Amino acid sequence: MAFYGQLIKTILEAKHALLPHEPSDPTAAQEDQLRDLLDTAKDTAFGKYYNFAGLLEKEDVRKAYRKAVPIFDYHKMNASWWKQQRRNPDITWPGSPDFFALSSGTTGKKSKRIPVTDEMLACTQRVGRAQAECLANFELPADLFEKDILMLTSSADLDEKDGWQEGEISGINVSNMPDFMEAVYKPGIEIAQIDNWDERVQRIAEEAPNWDVGALAGIPSWIVMMLRKVIEVNKLNNIHEIWPSLQIYTTGGVAFEPYRKSFEALLDHPIIIMDTYLASEGFFAFNARPGTMAMELALDHGMYFEFIPHDETGFDATGQLLDKPKVVDYRDVEENKDYALLISTPAGAWRYMIGDTIKFTNKEKMEIVITGRTKYWLNVVGSQLSEEKLNAAVAALNEQTDSEIKEFTVGAVPTEDGNDYYHQWILGVNKEGLAADRARDILDEHLQSVNKNYKVAREKALKGVRVKVTAANKLYDFLEQKKNKKGGQIKFPKVMTADDLEQLLDFLD
Structure with a gap:
């Protein structure tokens, strides 16, 4: 008998039953997280600049925080605050970080340096x-x-x-x-x-x-x-x-x-x-339970979350954040609606737009799925394709053709006259046999059948779909050349600009 294994399993089951980790009141838990963060950081340079002490006295601290502190992305936060944190203590969080996480993501060669504190x-x-x-x-x-x-x-x-x-x-x-x-x-x-x-x-x-x-x-x-x-x-x-x-x-x-x-x-x-x-x-x-790949949002573990609707109230037609976007906290989120995620954390990230889009599949269980990246929404001609929808289309293609597409990317490319667009797909496969014309038809038909915005776009400015099939390893070779890093170790961008697609096609040719 696995004595220690049985002991560990029994302890986990007892803890889960008697002292569950999930909050009984998620809304109250989120307010508590925000108050703790503001109180801890109120004497930092950032906390003094945005008067965290005063915000804590407000009746609705979440609304006051939203009004007082602007939205930051990495470039704004780094330029204004995090660069100082590498030289001086008490900038956005008490003390100085012992670690910085390097993250180049899927774009650019230059790594971001994100503070990682003990907290x-x-x-x-x-x-x-x-x-x-x-x-x-x-x-x-x-x-x-x-x-x-x-x-x-x-x-x-x-x-x-x-x-x-x-x-x-x-x-x-x-x-x-x-x-x-x-x-x-x-x-x-x-x-x-x-x-x-x-x-x-x-x-x-x-x-x-x-x-x-x-x-x-x-x-x-x-x-x-x-x-x-x-x-x-x-x-x-x-x-x-x-x-x-x-x-x-x-x-x-x-x-x-x-x-x-x-x-x-x-x-x-x-x-x-x-x-x-x-x-x-x-x-x-x-992921907290069987039968789903949805994930429970950690609402009671030291972080505070806000949500920007990924629609015309939050972003313009090119995917850029509006000057005054609508922002909601957990109280007002709706199921099956895409949101860009804002985080505030004990690493000194404040109203920080991480660049991901999520949607709640079950608000009662606090469950979400990631629907993509804000920059991976393909919406040049109103097609409104999220990474989630692109992944589903490729999954359908795999299923119908018994293919093994390991990586893919797609983007909107202007036609020669510059008046319209077509979608250029590049599919990286592990085995040969996938015909580009069949892949084109399946992808196009699937997206038209499940996405009315894409169907309307295909009837207007989106004049066609082109597909190139190549070996997945060649896509990794392209990344390795651009980033000087083994391709399988980094995320291949699901959506590319027309210029990046041109570079990739030239490389493959």
Whole structure:
């Protein structure tokens, strides 16, 4: 009998039943989070400038905060405040950050430097514990709780700077892992600190027979590449031949659905897949129950959230934020409506637009799904295509053609006369056989059938659809050339500008 596994499972189930992590009153919980944040930071330069002490005296502190503090994106926050925080204490949060998370995202070569404070690390760990408690909602054997957990992250070998360390957020989190996790964490710090991606994955594949992995965590493109290497090096038919205890995969970073077919092809039998919303700026939501990929928003863990409707009340036709957008807090959100997310966190991010769009699928359960990036809305001619809709179209294409599209991108390109547009798709496949003309027809027909705005656009200024099919590895080669980083380690942009598409097409030709 798995004594320790049974003990851990019993404790999780008891804690989940007697002291549930989710707030009984989410609205009140969010006000408490905001008050705690404002009170902690009221004596910082930012808190004094925006009079946090005065805001705390207002009857409706959420409304007062919304009125007093402007909306920031990274560039505004960094230029005005975070740059100072690298040299001076008490700028946007008490003290000085020990870490900065580097994030280049999907655009540009220059990394963003996002502060990571001790309080933010503690916040992330609280959300992680809440997710672990939710394993009580799943039917899992006791011995699973004694198995290894393989987390595929960026390098944990952080760079030393003048008074802080920096690296990607997953590497920072691994470097600050709670002591109780070290016994089951794989591949271990030594391998995790290998900077070269190919070498790190090779070492994992070589060590794989020595581990009894029960759970995986990581970005799906990374995980698929790693599992393929383990299977190749150890001459396996599927990953369960070497890790028979594998039962859980915690995904995040990008939408999982485009990778589902590639991932499941590497398994002997289905496993539990749990989605997470973990970014450089924080751990915001996690899958808390079976039967859904929707995620519970962490409303009672140290962060405050606001929401900008992703419609004409929040953004213009080109996707730019309005000067005075409508903003709501949790009290007024509606289900099945797209919102751009604003966060305020104990890392000193204040009314910070992270760039993601979400929608509530079940407000009572505080559950959301990520529908895309604000910059990934394809709406040049009113087609109103979110990343969620693009992913669904590609999933339909995979299903109808038995294809394995690993990556894709699309954008609106002007016609030669400059009066109209067409959508240019580029599909990165793992196996040959997908005909471009058939892919074009399926994508176009699917989007017209499910999106009335796209259908109207096709009858007006959107004059056609073009598709180029190529090997997925060639798309990664393009990213590697542009960013000097292994392609599978970064997110491939789902929507590109006409200029970027031209560069990519030239590269592929």
